[in-house]
Amino acid sequence: MREVDEAVRQDQLTSFWQRYGRVLLVVLVLGLAAFGGWLYWQQHQQSQSQAVSEEMDAVLATTAGGGEPDAKQLDALTKADQPGYRASAQLLKAGLAARKGDNKSAIALYAAMAADTGLDQPYRDLALIRQTALEFETLKPQQVVDRLKPLAVEGAPWFGSAGELVAIAYAKMGKTDLAGPMFAALAKDSNVPQSIRSRARQMAGVMGIDAVEIPAEPTEG
Structure with missing residues (x-):
């Protein structure tokens, strides 16, 4: 009886593998590919974030030293995928415009930030305050x-x-x-x-x- 049970189980396993084996292999391969893709994406995102961080540091260092940051670099940062860096760059760009006396551009930039639901609320609130300060007399x-x-x-x-x-x-x-x-x-x-x-x-x-x-x-x- 033991030998018969083992033969039956072996036959069932063979039948199961013949019926579902290829499907299981495909699922396994797709799962491994998806996991590998996720790891690559995470590494890519981390690398991108590091690059943006270094660019932002360079722009801030130039501004803090009284210099004028590269316009193209600053514009690129205002469109960064990372909301925090994007908001910081937009605030910096608007502040530089106001410092030059271009209140119209600064107000427009602050207003756009205040209306941007993709940014965290503290950034939007600060932009609204600065916009209002520039418009206060009007x-x-x-x-x-x-x-x-x-x-x-x-x-x-x-x-x-x-x-x-x-x-x-x-x-x-x-x-x-x-x-x-x-x-x-x-x-x-x-x-x-x-x-x-x-x-x-x-x-x-x-x-x-x-x-x-x-x-x-x-x-x-």
Whole structure:
């Protein structure tokens, strides 16, 4: 009986292999090819990312040194597949345009970034703030508030830049009851850049709000 069982199993295995063997081989080969392709793609992506990173470093180094980065290289970086590098290059390009006095081009670049859903929200928010700062004198104060009020919240990443513009817009509308407290909040927020805090402290004082922080007295231990 044991010999019969073994013969039956062997016959079943042979039949199974004859029927499905080629299919299994094809599946195995395709699986290995797909895995090999995935490994190649990962290596290719890593290599591309490294190359873009080196180009971005070179452009930033040139700009930091007061030089003018290569226009073609910067344009290529603004179209990079990696959203982070693309956003950084676009911000740099817009900033250079503004520095040259070409506000029209800078505003267009910032507006395109703010509308680009392929970029992370912090980049889009920063672009909107810079766009609004360049357009500030041509916008109605209420337009500034409508744009930036969602970002002018204590604890938000861009509270300093957005909050200052919103507070100034409130002041231009004569709404000192809203402008004063916001200036005071900016002045007391340690996460806000010191330059903004100093200006906010002065503006709060003008509006009759004391925004000077008094250091706490040490407790006796």
